[in-house]
Amino acid sequence: MTITPNDQVRADHLLSMDELAAVIARDIPSGAFVNLGIGQPTKIADHLPAGSGVVLHTENGMLNMGPKAEGDAVDPDLTNAGKVPVTELPGAAYFHHADSFAMMRGGHLDVCVLGAYQVAFDGDLANWTTGKPEDIPAVGGAMDLAIGAKDVYVMMTLFTRSGEPKLVPRCTYPLTGVGCVSRVYTDHGVFDVGPDGVRIRETYGVSAHELAERLGIQLS
Amino acid sequence: MTITPNDQVRADHLLSMDELAAVIARDIPSGAFVNLGIGQPTKIADHLPAGSGVVLHTENGMLNMGPKAEGDAVDPDLTNAGKVPVTELPGAAYFHHADSFAMMRGGHLDVCVLGAYQVAFDGDLANWTTGKPEDIPAVGGAMDLAIGAKDVYVMMTLFTRSGEPKLVPRCTYPLTGVGCVSRVYTDHGVFDVGPDGVRIRETYGVSAHELAERLGIQLS
Amino acid sequence: MSRAEILESTDAAVAGIEDGSTILVGGFGLAGMPFDLIDALIRQGANDLTIVSNNAGNGDVGLAALLAAGRVRKVLCSFPRQADSWVFDGLYREGKIELEVVPQGNLAERMRAAGAGIGAFYCPTAVGTPLAEGKEEREIDGRRYLLEYPIKGDYALIGAHVADAMGNLVYRKTARNFGPVMATAATTTIVQVDEVVEPGKLDPEAVVTPSIYVDRIVQVEARRYTVQGAR
Amino acid sequence: MSRAEILESTDAAVAGIEDGSTILVGGFGLAGMPFDLIDALIRQGANDLTIVSNNAGNGDVGLAALLAAGRVRKVLCSFPRQADSWVFDGLYREGKIELEVVPQGNLAERMRAAGAGIGAFYCPTAVGTPLAEGKEEREIDGRRYLLEYPIKGDYALIGAHVADAMGNLVYRKTARNFGPVMATAATTTIVQVDEVVEPGKLDPEAVVTPSIYVDRIVQVEARRYTVQGAR
Numbered sequence: 001m002t003i004t005p006n007d008q009v010r011a012d013h014l015l016s017m018d019e020l021a022a023v024i025a026r027d028i029p030s031g032a033f034v035n036l037g038i039g040q041p042t043k044i045a046d047h048l049p050a051g052s053g054v055v056l057h058t059e060n061g062m063l064n065m066g067p068k069a070e071g072d073a074v075d076p077d078l079t080n081a082g083k084v085p086v087t088e089l090p091g092a093a094y095f096h097h098a099d100s101f102a103m104m105r106g107g108h109l110d111v112c113v114l115g116a117y118q119v120a121f122d123g124d125l126a127n128w129t130t131g132k133p134e135d136i137p138a139v140g141g142a143m144d145l146a147i148g149a150k151d152v153y154v155m156m157t158l159f160t161r162s163g164e165p166k167l168v169p170r171c172t173y174p175l176t177g178v179g180c181v182s183r184v185y186t187d188h189g190v191f192d193v194g195p196d197g198v199r200i201r202e203t204y205g206v207s208a209h210e211l212a213e214r215l216g217i218q219l220s
Numbered sequence: 221m222t223i224t225p226n227d228q229v230r231a232d233h234l235l236s237m238d239e240l241a242a243v244i245a246r247d248i249p250s251g252a253f254v255n256l257g258i259g260q261p262t263k264i265a266d267h268l269p270a271g272s273g274v275v276l277h278t279e280n281g282m283l284n285m286g287p288k289a290e291g292d293a294v295d296p297d298l299t300n301a302g303k304v305p306v307t308e309l310p311g312a313a314y315f316h317h318a319d320s321f322a323m324m325r326g327g328h329l330d331v332c333v334l335g336a337y338q339v340a341f342d343g344d345l346a347n348w349t350t351g352k353p354e355d356i357p358a359v360g361g362a363m364d365l366a367i368g369a370k371d372v373y374v375m376m377t378l379f380t381r382s383g384e385p386k387l388v389p390r391c392t393y394p395l396t397g398v399g400c401v402s403r404v405y406t407d408h409g410v411f412d413v414g415p416d417g418v419r420i421r422e423t424y425g426v427s428a429h430e431l432a433e434r435l436g437i438q439l440s
Numbered sequence: 441m442s443r444a445e446i447l448e449s450t451d452a453a454v455a456g457i458e459d460g461s462t463i464l465v466g467g468f469g470l471a472g473m474p475f476d477l478i479d480a481l482i483r484q485g486a487n488d489l490t491i492v493s494n495n496a497g498n499g500d501v502g503l504a505a506l507l508a509a510g511r512v513r514k515v516l517c518s519f520p521r522q523a524d525s526w527v528f529d530g531l532y533r534e535g536k537i538e539l540e541v542v543p544q545g546n547l548a549e550r551m552r553a554a555g556a557g558i559g560a561f562y563c564p565t566a567v568g569t570p571l572a573e574g575k576e577e578r579e580i581d582g583r584r585y586l587l588e589y590p591i592k593g594d595y596a597l598i599g600a601h602v603a604d605a606m607g608n609l610v611y612r613k614t615a616r617n618f619g620p621v622m623a624t625a626a627t628t629t630i631v632q633v634d635e636v637v638e639p640g641k642l643d644p645e646a647v648v649t650p651s652i653y654v655d656r657i658v659q660v661e662a663r664r665y666t667v668q669g670a671r
Numbered sequence: 672m673s674r675a676e677i678l679e680s681t682d683a684a685v686a687g688i689e690d691g692s693t694i695l696v697g698g699f700g701l702a703g704m705p706f707d708l709i710d711a712l713i714r715q716g717a718n719d720l721t722i723v724s725n726n727a728g729n730g731d732v733g734l735a736a737l738l739a740a741g742r743v744r745k746v747l748c749s750f751p752r753q754a755d756s757w758v759f760d761g762l763y764r765e766g767k768i769e770l771e772v773v774p775q776g777n778l779a780e781r782m783r784a785a786g787a788g789i790g791a792f793y794c795p796t797a798v799g800t801p802l803a804e805g806k807e808e809r810e811i812d813g814r815r816y817l818l819e820y821p822i823k824g825d826y827a828l829i830g831a832h833v834a835d836a837m838g839n840l841v842y843r844k845t846a847r848n849f850g851p852v853m854a855t856a857a858t859t860t861i862v863q864v865d866e867v868v869e870p871g872k873l874d875p876e877a878v879v880t881p882s883i884y885v886d887r888i889v890q891v892e893a894r895r896y897t898v899q900g901a902r
Binding site for chain 3: 284313321324328368
Binding site for chain 3: 780784787788789790791792793794795809811812814816820841842843844874875876877879
C-alpha cells in the first residue's frame with residue numbers, strides 16, 4: 001500500500017460538513033448527472049453554482065429534481081429518496097422504480113455521493129449496516145448506487161467520535177460494494193482510493209504527513 | 221396418439237379463410253386481450269362483434285388498436301406489426317418494444333392467433349422458416365408470441381396445395397416453439413392439440429372419421 | 441387478464457384475498473401508498489400474508505396498522521428501519537415477523553422480471569456483500585454478477601392518480617414509484633385512484649400502466665397526507 | 672453522459688463515428704426510422720459497421736442505401752426478409768454480409784439489459800428451436816429458458832417527435848418502437864426530431880426518454896413517408 005503525499009494544505013482548519021459540501025460541489029463537472037445520497041450529501045445541492053447545469057437524479061423516480069419544497073410548494077407526491085418534499089425544475093422527467101434503478105445500475109449517472117461508515121484503501125465501501133445483532137438491517141438503494149455511478153464519491157468525517165479512522169486498510173463493517181469508491185471527501189482532507197491504493201489530494205488544517213501517520217500508513 | 225372423434229359436422233363445405241376468421245372471432249372471449257398475427261389472422265378483427273370489448277395488441281407497441289386506416293386517416297407513424305396503417309381506439313396506449321414484448325412474454329395476453337406451416341399433435345409449432353438453404357431466415361416476433369399468450373391458436377389450411385397435411389405427428393420444418401399451440405382452426409375443422417394429443421372439435425364439409433383417415437391417424 | 445372492473449367500495453375491491461397470499465404493496469413512504477386499500481384489507485381479515493413493499497410501515501397507519509393487526513408473516517423490503525417504523529421494529533425484535541432485506545433496485549427488477557417472463561437475471565448489485573450469501577455468482581465479461589429470481593405477487597395493491605374505464609393508469613410525480621412495476625408482477629392488480637375518466641380522456645402517449653395489467657379499480661376520496669405519526 | 676448537444680446539421684450529428692462501430696438503428700418499417708441520420712452516415716463514410724435494427728432495409732433508401740454502399744459487415748435483426756428487402760437479399764445471397772437473426776423480443780430485451788446493467792438473463796423465447804443452438808439452457812420452476820446476453824451499441828441513431836433542449840424525448844404513436852430502448856443501450860445516442868422546444872414545454876409525466884440517455888439532437892424537416900420503393 002503506497003500513499004502519495006501532497007503537502008498543499010488547502011485550509012487552516014478542519015472543514016465543517018457544510019464547507020465540505022462546497023468543496024464537493026466545486027468538483028462536480030458542469031452538466032453532470034448526479035445522485036446525492038440521503039443525509040450529509042444532500043447539502044451539496046445548496047452549493048452548486050447557478051448555471052452549473054448539473055442534473056440531480058433521485059432514485060425514487062425523477063431527473064432534474066429541484067431544491068427542497070417550502071410552504072405551499074410542499075406536495076406529498078413529490079419527495080426525494082429521503083422522503084423530504086422537493087420541487088421540480090424545467091426539463092424534469094418522472095419514471096418508475098425499475099426504470100430508475102436501470103438508469104443507476106446501467107452506469108448512466110456520472111457521479112453519486114454517499115455517506116459511509118468505512119471506506120477501504122482499495123475502494124470497498126461499508127455504509128449500510130453496523131452488523132450488530134440489535135441493528136435491523138436496511139439497505140435501500142445503497143448497494144445499487146455503489147455499483148452504478150461512473151464515479152462514486154464518499155462524504156464523511158475521517159474519524160469516528162471515539163477517534164477511530166473510517167478510511168481503513170480493510171473494512172470491518174459489512175460491505176455495501178467491492179472496490180466501488182473512487183474518492184473520499186472528509187473534514188481532514190480528500191483522498192483518491194482504488195486498486196492502486198490511497199492518494200491524498202488535499203488536506204485541511206493538517207499536513208499530509210501528519211494525516212498519513214494518524215491513518216496508520218507508512219509513506220513510501 | 222388418440223383422437224376423439226366428434227361427428228357433429230358444422231358446415232356442408234370447407235370454410236373459406238374469411239368464414240374461418242368468423243369462427244375464431246366467435247370463440248374469443250369478451251374482454252380478452254388478443255394479438256392477431258400477420259397475414260390471415262388479421263381478418264379476425266373484421267368479425268369481432270361490436271361491443272365484444274376485445275382489446276387488440278400489436279407487438280410494435282400498442283394496445284387497443286383499431287381497424288385499418290383508410291384515406292386521410294393513414295398516418296405513417298401508426299401501423300400494425302405487418303406495417304399496415306391502422307387506427308387508434310379510445311383507451312389506447314403506446315409503449316416501446318421492450319415493454320411490448322415484456323407484455324407478451326410475461327403471459328399477459330389471453331389469446332394470440334398465428335399462421336403456421338405445420339402444427340404437431342402435441343402443440344409444437346413451425347411457422348417461421350422452411351429451413352431451405354435458399355430461404356433467408358426471418359423470425360420477427362413469432363417465437364415471442366408462441367411462448368407468450370395464455371392460449372395460442374393457429375389459423376391455417378389443413379393441407380398444403382400439394383395435399384400434404386399440416387397437422388402432423390411431428391413437425392419436419394424448423395420449430396418456432398415447443399408444445400405451445402392449444403387449438404388449430406382450419407378450413408376442414410377445428411382441433412385441440414397438446415400433451416394429451418389431438419381432439420377434433422368440429423368439422424366442415426367432411427366427417428371426423430374421414431378427416432382422421434386423411435391425417436393418417438388411427439381412431440382409438 | 442380481461443377488462444378491469446370498476447368497484448364501488450374498497451371493501452369490494454379487496455374481496456376474496458386468501459390467507460397466505462403474497463401481496464405487493466406500492467408506495468415509497470407516503471407517496472403512492474394505497475392507504476384506503478390497506479384499511480380495507482385489514483377489515484377483510486386475510487391472514488398469514490407475505491408483504492412486498494419498499495418499507496415496512498410508517499407510524500401507526502397503512503402497512504404499520506396491518507402489521508400491528510398481526511396479519512403479516514413475512515416482509516420483503518429494502519428499508520424496514522426508519523425513524524417511525526416502531527411497529528415493525530417491535531415485531532421484528534420479538535421474533536414475530538420474518539424479514540428479507542432486498543436491495544431497492546433488485547426489488548424493482550425482480551418484480552419486473554416476474555411481469556416480463558424472465559426466469560432469472562444476473563445483476564451486479566450486492567456482489568461481495570452479506571446479501572450475496574447463498575446466491576449463485578458468475579463472471580461475465582470480467583464483471584461479477586449474482587443470479588436473481590423473479591418476485592411474483594398473488595395481488596398488487598397500488599395507488600395511481602387517474603384511471604380510464606378501460607384500466608389505463610397515470611400517476612402523479614414521484615408517487616409513480618413501484619406502482620407500474622407491481623401491476624405487471626401480480627396475478628390480480630387492485631388500484632385506488634383519485635379519479636376515473638372515460639376511455640379516450642387519457643393521452644395514449646402518456647399512459648404509464650396499460651389496461652392489460654389492471655384488474656380492479658376503486659375511486660377514493662383525496663387523501664390528506666398529514667397523517668399523525670407518519671411522514 | 673453529460674448534457675445533450677443540439678447540432679445544426681445531421682452531418683455534425685454523426686461526426687466521428689468510427690469504422691467498425693456497432694450502431695443501433697431505430698424504426699420498425701418506416702415508422703421511427705432515422706432516415707436523415709442514415710443519409711448523413713452514408714456521407715460520413717464510416718465502414719465495416721455492425722447494424723442492429725429490426726429489419727435490414729426497405730426499398731433503396733435508409734438502411735438499404737447504407738447496405739448498398741457496402742458499409743455494413745454484419746446485421747443483427749429479427750426480420751431481414753421482406754417484400755422490398757432486395758438490397759439485403761442480394762448481398763446475403765452473394766455472401767457479402769453476415770446475418771444474426773434474433774427474435775424481436777430478444778432484440779429489445781437484450782438492448783434493455785445492456786442499458787440496465789444486467790449481465791445476462793434467462794428467457795423462454797426460442798427454447799427447442801434452431802435459434803437455441805449454442806445457447807445455455809436452464810430449467811427454472813419447471814420451465815425451460817435460454818441464457819441471453821446484452822447487445823450494446825457504440826452509437827444509437829433514432830428518430831423521435833419532440834426533444835426539449837435538455838434532451839428529454841417524446842415519440843409519436845407506434846414510431847416509438849425501439850427508440851427508447853436503443854437510447855439506453857448505446858454509448859452515444861444521436862436523435863433526429865421534428866421539433867426542439869425549451870425545457871419545461873414537455874410534460875414531465877409524459878417524457879418517454881429522459882435526458883440522461885441523449886447525447887446529440889438535430890432537428891430535421893418533416894419527412895414525406897411516400898418513399899418510392901419503401902413501405
